Amino acid sequence: MQAVAAPTPELIKELATTAPGTGVLSAHLRTDPRDPANTNHQPAWHIALRNGLRAIEADLEAGDDRDARLAFRELSERVDGELPELDPADRGRSLSVFTTADGSLDVRVTLQLPLLGDTIRWDRRPFISPLVDVVDHGRATGLVLVDSDEVVLMHWEGGRVTEPDQSRYVLDLGDWTGRESGPHDRMSGGQRSSHGEHHDSRIDDHKRRFLHDAGSKIAARLDELGWHRLLVAAAPGTEDPFVGALPDQTRERVTVTLDAHLTGEDLGSISEHVDGPLEEAWRREVEATVESARAHSSSGGAGATGAAEVLDALAQGRVAHLVYDPQLAIPASSVGPQVTAVFGDVAEDLIVERAVEHAIETDAGVSAIGDHAGLTEAGGIVATLRY
Known part of the structure; x- marks a missing residue:
């Protein structure tokens, strides 16, 4: 099985456009060891996996395709045997598996962000919507860790x-250095220095100039590192001079600022500090997209609300960003002939999934967000449009 350490937009698009010609088992499992339900002898995710496999097998047994039944039975036994034997690091906080009986597709994706829940599906294509949600709010972000005499990029x-x-x-040093130059191993004027040794006004002024200079250096590296949004974690007293020195275009990319001294922390500790604030920032962005779609839709502009309107826009390739409630169920009556011509005949419980797949295929953004009054009022699904 191909193991993927972290999902990427490229992987999502590859899965969205894959149709192996045989049944695909998609298993999305919330394996987070911190979940109380996963601390029992048989964790909740394994129970969900077994129940999902049994339900699929029962559906196949009710059909008349004997070869499909036998092939799935072997596949089910393999998956149920392999996943519990994985190391905890390979299971991560969540796990997504896409596999076929003939081995034409066999991918395991380890996630460090938790899925909303456990989902087991059998379809002619990979069931990608749970993974799309994680990739959306886990998209690449630059962390800028600032103190008075060092700036670290993560x-x-x-x-x-x-x-x-x-x-x-x-x-x-006045230049970028490698990982070996840690926060307590730097030279100043030929003498080893550490936090707290620079108190006189001349050094303070030197530090202010350093922070100003570091801001311009950060701006020069953003495109190289591929970061379109930033989190700045600054030690007390350093945020204003550093952020204030950033060029306007760079400052606009700062979505989160934290009053925190993280330059000497290990990677795990840094993650614990930033995961929550980045999740909150992502939610604010998605909520803003919902309100933008609603406002443009009500004024006859580039926005769509409700299943029928959004599905039509998707079929026309007009959607720039799709937002939906993960609990949304779209009735078949909302699928017009134009949509059917693009999506094909789709079972009612797969309409949302096909909408997500088509959004990915047409390079639209996709976000799933629950418990949002504005989205509920709009029918549980909205989109900003390209035109």
């Missing part, structure tokens, strides 16, 4: 923090 994606090369900008 990469956050899907709940995982890594440190890129040439990631540290240190007072008195």
Whole structure:
């Protein structure tokens, strides 16, 4: 089985456009060991997996395709045997598996952000919507960790923090250095220095100039590192001079600021500090998209609300960003002939999934958000439009 350490937009699009010609088992499992339900002898995710496999097998047994029944039975036994034997690190906080009986598709994706729940599906295509949700709110973000004599860059994606090369900008060195230049191992004027040793006004002024200079250095590296949004975690007294020195275009990318001294923390501790604020920032962005879609729709502009209107826009390739409630069920009566011509004949319980697949195929953004009054009022699904 191909193991993928972190999902990417490229993987999502590949899965969205895959139709192996045989049945695909998609298993999305919330394996987070911190969930109380997963601390029992048989964790909740494994119970959900077994129940889902039995339900699919029962449906196939009711049909008349004997070869499909036998093939799925073997596939079910393999998956039920393999997944519980994985190391906890390979299961992560959630796990998504896409596999066929003939092995033409066999992918396991480890997630460091939790799925909304457990989902087991059997379909002619990979069932991707639960994974799309995680990729959306886990998209790549630059972490800028600031203190008075060092700025450190970190990469956050899907709940995982890594440190890129040439990631540290240190007072008195005046250039980017590698990971080996830690926060307590720097030289100043030929003498080893540490936090708290610089108190005189001349050094304070030097630090202010350093933070100003670091801001311009960060801006120069954003495109190189592929970061379109930033979180700045600044030690007390450093946020204003640093953020204020950022060029306007760079400052606009700062979606979260934290009053926190993180330059000396390990990767796990950094992740614990930033995961929650990034989740909150993502939700604010999605809520703003919902309100934008509703406002444009009501004024006859580039927005659509409600299943019928959004599905028509999807079929026409006009959707720029789709937002839906993960509990949404779209009735077959909302699917007009134009949509059927594009989606094909779709079972009612797969209409939302096909909408998500088509949005991905047409390079639209996709977000799933629950418990939002504005989205509920709009019928549980909205879209901003390209035109």
